[in-house]
Amino acid sequence: MSDLNATFLQAVADSKQLPERPDNMTLLKIYALYKQATEGDASGDRPGMTDFVGRAKWDAWKTLAGTATDAAQQQYIDLIESLKD
Template sequence: MSVQERFDKAAADVKSLKSSPSDNDLLEVYALFKQGSIGDCNTDKPGFLDFKGKAKWEAWNGKKGISKEDAMEAYIKKVQELIASIGMA
């Protein structure tokens, strides 16, 4: 399978986890997914009171400079780790 196919499969698999990962794991998965699918963060930083949006933006922006392919590989690895620790429904 190509990196894109494995990335797409991991994106589908992550939706079938038995339970929700920790907030830190969720932010990591989100940031790697965005970096792998879009590239560097291309949106303005959310306002001060948008805590969730700000955390997501900071996580994604923290991946700046990582190539799409490297981010895809890291995403696939992270999802596999979550499946191993949490399991799938």
């Protein structure tokens, strides 16, 4: 396992222990970076108009299309670190 991957996995664990709950936009960013880092570009159909949460998550993930796994992992790590302080 690479150092980046190990650090990413630690950041995922740390994200569950943040001192306070991030705002919704930050939560969407965390979700999108996690999905991009673990699954790559968004796939499947965009959720329908009545699925507000699913649609917002999918849209946030879709904005990261083309971002490399390593880059997404590093951005995720940096974001979680900034929220721990």
